[in-house]
Amino acid sequence: MRTTVYQVGDEVVPVDLPRRLVCRVEATDEVDVGGGACGQILTLRPLDGPWEQGTTLLRLDNAVRPAGRYVCDRGPSRRPSMAAAC
Secondary structure (H helix, E strand, O other), X not given: OOOOOOOOOOEEEXXXXXXXXXXXXXXXXXXXXXXXXXXXXXXXXXXXXXXXXXOOEXXXXXXXXXXXXXXXXXXXXXXXXXXXXX
16 A cells, blocks of 8 residues: 655655665556556656766655655755755
8 A cells, every 4th residue: 555646846856776776756647556556657857966968867655755854955846945955
């Protein structure tokens, strides 16, 4: 059973990468994962990291976690009050 539904614009961190890399959700697609359960395929845009600008990552919703309120301001959509610790 899924506990979080992500929306376009949410900031998440993929759990399978060797370091914390904040990504913005660019698109979501609902998928049936069997047994009457559903999930999401997320298209992610890294806000920094080793990739070229324009790189996208794909992850299932259970392979990310919310970035939390302590992320650095990396784009115009971030509210200043949420950029508490850089």
